[in-house]
Amino acid sequence: MLPLTAKIASIASGASRCIPWLLMPIRPAGLLLLLSALGHAQTIPADKLGAPASPSLLLYFVASDCPVSNRYFPEMERLSSRFSVPTLYIYPNTYETLAESKLHQSSFGASPADARTDPSGDLVRSTGARTTPEAVLLTRQGTAWHVAYRGRIDDRYIHIGLERGHVEHHDLEAALTAVSAGRLAPPPSGPAVGCAIMGAK
Amino acid sequence: MKAAFPVTAIALPLAAVLGLSVAPGPKKVHAAQAAVTWSHNVAPIVYKNCTACHHVGGSGPFSLLTYRDAQRWGTMMQQVTTSRYMPPWLPEPGHGDFQDNRRLSAADIATIKAWVAAGMPQGDAADAPKAPVYTSEWQLGPPDLILSVASPTQVPASGPDVFENFVLPANLSSTKWIRAMEIKPGSPQVVHHANVILDRTAALRRAHPADWQRGIPGMDITVDSGQNFDPDSHFLFWKPDSTALVEPDTMPWRLDPGNDLILNMHLKPTGRVEQIQARIGLYFASKPATQFPMLLQLEHDSTLDIPAGDAHFVVEDSLTLPEAVDVLAVYPHAHYLGRRMEGFAKLPGGETKWLVLVPDWDIERQAIYRLSKPLPLPKGTVLHMRYTYDNSAGNPRNPHTPAVRVRGGNNSTDEMGHLWLQVLPTENAGKDARMPLEKAWMSNRLRKDPSDPTALFNLASMDTEAGEYTEAGKLYTQALATKPNDPRVLTGLGTAQSLSGDTAAAQASFQAAVTADPNYADARFDLAKINLQRNNLAAAEAQFQTIVQLNPNDFAAQDGLGSAQLAQGKSDVAAATFDAVLKADPANFDALYNRGQIAAAASDLATAEADMVRALAVHPDADAERTLAIILASQNRFAAALPHMQAAARLAPADEETKRLLGRLQAELQR
Numbered sequence A: 001m002l003p004l005t006a007k008i009a010s011i012a013s014g015a016s017r018c019i020p021w022l023l024m025p026i027r028p029a030g031l032l033l034l035l036s037a038l039g040h041a042q043t044i045p046a047d048k049l050g051a052p053a054s055p056s057l058l059l060y061f062v063a064s065d066c067p068v069s070n071r072y073f074p075e076m077e078r079l080s081s082r083f084s085v086p087t088l089y090i091y092p093n094t095y096e097t098l099a100e101s102k103l104h105q106s107s108f109g110a111s112p113a114d115a116r117t118d119p120s121g122d123l124v125r126s127t128g129a130r131t132t133p134e135a136v137l138l139t140r141q142g143t144a145w146h147v148a149y150r151g152r153i154d155d156r157y158i159h160i161g162l163e164r165g166h167v168e169h170h171d172l173e174a175a176l177t178a179v180s181a182g183r184l185a186p187p188p189s190g191p192a193v194g195c196a197i198m199g200a201k
Numbered sequence B: 001m002k003a004a005f006p007v008t009a010i011a012l013p014l015a016a017v018l019g020l021s022v023a024p025g026p027k028k029v030h031a032a033q034a035a036v037t038w039s040h041n042v043a044p045i046v047y048k049n050c051t052a053c054h055h056v057g058g059s060g061p062f063s064l065l066t067y068r069d070a071q072r073w074g075t076m077m078q079q080v081t082t083s084r085y086m087p088p089w090l091p092e093p094g095h096g097d098f099q100d101n102r103r104l105s106a107a108d109i110a111t112i113k114a115w116v117a118a119g120m121p122q123g124d125a126a127d128a129p130k131a132p133v134y135t136s137e138w139q140l141g142p143p144d145l146i147l148s149v150a151s152p153t154q155v156p157a158s159g160p161d162v163f164e165n166f167v168l169p170a171n172l173s174s175t176k177w178i179r180a181m182e183i184k185p186g187s188p189q190v191v192h193h194a195n196v197i198l199d200r201t202a203a204l205r206r207a208h209p210a211d212w213q214r215g216i217p218g219m220d221i222t223v224d225s226g227q228n229f230d231p232d233s234h235f236l237f238w239k240p241d242s243t244a245l246v247e248p249d250t251m252p253w254r255l256d257p258g259n260d261l262i263l264n265m266h267l268k269p270t271g272r273v274e275q276i277q278a279r280i281g282l283y284f285a286s287k288p289a290t291q292f293p294m295l296l297q298l299e300h301d302s303t304l305d306i307p308a309g310d311a312h313f314v315v316e317d318s319l320t321l322p323e324a325v326d327v328l329a330v331y332p333h334a335h336y337l338g339r340r341m342e343g344f345a346k347l348p349g350g351e352t353k354w355l356v357l358v359p360d361w362d363i364e365r366q367a368i369y370r371l372s373k374p375l376p377l378p379k380g381t382v383l384h385m386r387y388t389y390d391n392s393a394g395n396p397r398n399p400h401t402p403a404v405r406v407r408g409g410n411n412s413t414d415e416m417g418h419l420w421l422q423v424l425p426t427e428n429a430g431k432d433a434r435m436p437l438e439k440a441w442m443s444n445r446l447r448k449d450p451s452d453p454t455a456l457f458n459l460a461s462m463d464t465e466a467g468e469y470t471e472a473g474k475l476y477t478q479a480l481a482t483k484p485n486d487p488r489v490l491t492g493l494g495t496a497q498s499l500s501g502d503t504a505a506a507q508a509s510f511q512a513a514v515t516a517d518p519n520y521a522d523a524r525f526d527l528a529k530i531n532l533q534r535n536n537l538a539a540a541e542a543q544f545q546t547i548v549q550l551n552p553n554d555f556a557a558q559d560g561l562g563s564a565q566l567a568q569g570k571s572d573v574a575a576a577t578f579d580a581v582l583k584a585d586p587a588n589f590d591a592l593y594n595r596g597q598i599a600a601a602a603s604d605l606a607t608a609e610a611d612m613v614r615a616l617a618v619h620p621d622a623d624a625e626r627t628l629a630i631i632l633a634s635q636n637r638f639a640a641a642l643p644h645m646q647a648a649a650r651l652a653p654a655d656e657e658t659k660r661l662l663g664r665l666q667a668e669l670q671r
Helices: A067-071 A073-083 A098-107 A122-127 A171-180 B008-021 B038-049 B067-082 B106-117 B203-207 B435-448 B453-465 B469-482 B487-499 B503-516 B521-533 B537-550 B555-567 B571-584 B589-601 B605-618 B622-633 B638-651 B656-670
Strands: A043-045 A056-061 A087-091 A115-117 A134-141 A144-151 A157-159 B145-148 B153-155 B162-169 B176-184 B191-199 B253-255 B260-267 B274-276 B279-284 B294-299 B313-320 B325-334 B338-346 B352-358 B369-377 B382-389 B417-425
Touching (some): A056 A073, A056 A171, A073 A087, A073 A171, A087 A098, A098 A115, A134 A171, A144 A171, B038 B106, B067 B106, B145 B162, B153 B162, B294 B435, B313 B435, B325 B352, B325 B382, B338 B417, B352 B369, B352 B417, B382 B417, B417 B435, B435 B453, B453 B469, B453 B487, B469 B487, B487 B503, B487 B521, B503 B521, B521 B537, B555 B571, B555 B589, B571 B589, B589 B605, B589 B622, B605 B622, B622 B638, B622 B656, B638 B656
Parallel strands (some): A056 A087
Antiparallel strands (some): A043 A144, A056 A134, A134 A144, B145 B279, B153 B274, B162 B260, B176 B253, B176 B279, B191 B260, B294 B417, B313 B382, B325 B369, B325 B417
16 A cells, blocks of 8 residues: 555645646666656656655546546546545646636545646646546655656546446556555556647647 | 648648538639638538537537637547547448438548648638537427426446436326427436337336336336237437437327336446436327337347357347338347347348348447338348347457356346337238237247247237137236236236136136236226126225225226216215216216216206216217117107117117117107
């Protein structure tokens, strides 16, 4: 299990304030350093996440108008709860406001306080997220967050319009299990299926 | 957003595409003009094919009415049109010609693809067609009758799909013919599809007295079709792009007092708890139907026993048409393991005509397919279905991991293979032309399963209708071997026995039916009637009383109660019973006739005369005419009495007593 920590209260309190995400240099010695889908390691300053005590952080990229990400809310909540991992729901599409995102969180059983927007597109760029829903699991090393896993939650969707009767690969759950045991997260077994992110360029 | 790619790079292939789809004539195409834009090229496709669902408040999960909407979803539009997931349309072209064909042309798909590749340019906004306007109001104006599900139902946020049946009692006081129906599912994004089933006998409500208002789980249901030959005739189906379902002028469907509508819904969790409460709007026709289609089914569910891992399990059925029909619509149906569905007809001359071909079945996108024009099939045509199932791990829709043996059944984890056809007999056999079709269908079922209780029951009922009581009795008895205490079968057997004159056996059968289901009013009514007939008057009265207590609006039982009371000489009690009926149903013939008889016996000739006149206004009847003539004659009003006695003689020419009274009356008048 991941250490029990309180959920992060906020990254940026302002509704549409730009969050100054910065890419930090790669730390060659970092054991949890992983390659992103783009082929280069990514780190994010830990203090920018407002959760210095937390060793890991889970980001869900979601969109209020994406039926696929909406259907994943119960599963996303289940995983956050099971691993007691601090979780933020990132609404990356530039047309979504924080106020609307909080309302959406409420109606789908997630905490409004965990909603964030990404008006500058920094979060999308620094994590490499492209789709909603998509999960990014960050682990903290010193003063930086490292992307330990980015990709689909599971393999329920093969593509839009083709859904499995049964989930066979719980990719994010496997990543959370591995990281909580101090191992490297296995990469996702297939692409994330959902709605394209319309983030800031 | 501006186009991100050089226009010229895609100009040539696009010009070719446009030439196929929207650019008529030999218009000179400049490279710059050939760029595919939302306004000029894509909006017309989207408005024609997508926005009926994809508008705010529609059943699609997002709107596509504006350029900004389309730009947001452009990439997905390209993916889902290329894969042909959208618009939802399963039939293979060239294998049946259907109305409302939603299949996009290859040219339209190419246009969308090119537009996305070009960076989704808007083009000149003034060039765009006017966006269609959608309303949440009833499409045909205010309905004549709106039925609502009793209470809202919660659909859970996650988990498997939910299949629920809601009972909507129509509460009609007289028969109506329905020319159109619109279903408002409540929350269109939750409801995947819905079927309305006519429950003529309120069977589902009776079977679930405590919980019918909440909804009864189940993917497919079977209901009792009632006392008379009355086959299902219409596909009453809703899917996300459905609006009002309008029937041809000659083919409205009948809704009687006491009928329920069952709304069978496939509900899909959306990620949050949703509440739904469906409504159905009905529009009445001014005239009854003059053409009577029926639904025919091909199936062979008893062979559905699919081994785990079998990727190519085939189920087939065939049915020879005993008479010529027009096929009006088809509805292929399976659950999650169905893969390829073939429906075709082999004509007597050897020609094969496709009814439908679904190469890649998806229960999520099932639909009724109405033929563009009726397909005539001559007598002797053999209808075929051939469905292939994939119960391997290679079928992503397989609900079982690992795969397990799957058999036929009504649950979503069971499998099913049905091909329903809506057909219209084209030769009038003098009586109900659907009867031979029903007989052929049921005989076919019996061929596949000699103990099929539904086939045995329906064939027995048809034999009863045809006066073949002995044969009917045999078939009912065979059905009892599979369903030993089925109250419907026991009641059918009792009816056949009663009609063949064996009232003692009939009484025993009806008694067994009542014992099996004390709330089954039809069996108790028949038992009471037999008791009345056999002069067991106290027993008859008690049984009619029980029915009336269960349903005070059962006027036939009220009339029976009054008759049993009258036969025991309890005239005052009987008169009160008939009074009560007439208060609720002033045109009840039996109550008027019986009350008139009681008044006549009590020498209250004014009341007696008034009741008989009212009774005869309901429908002609020899006994009522004769009684009225006697009432008038006993007041020496011989001239007034004569036409009624003549009418009685006309209606019952074999009745010697009427003949004798008519002679006396004529002699009286001559004197």
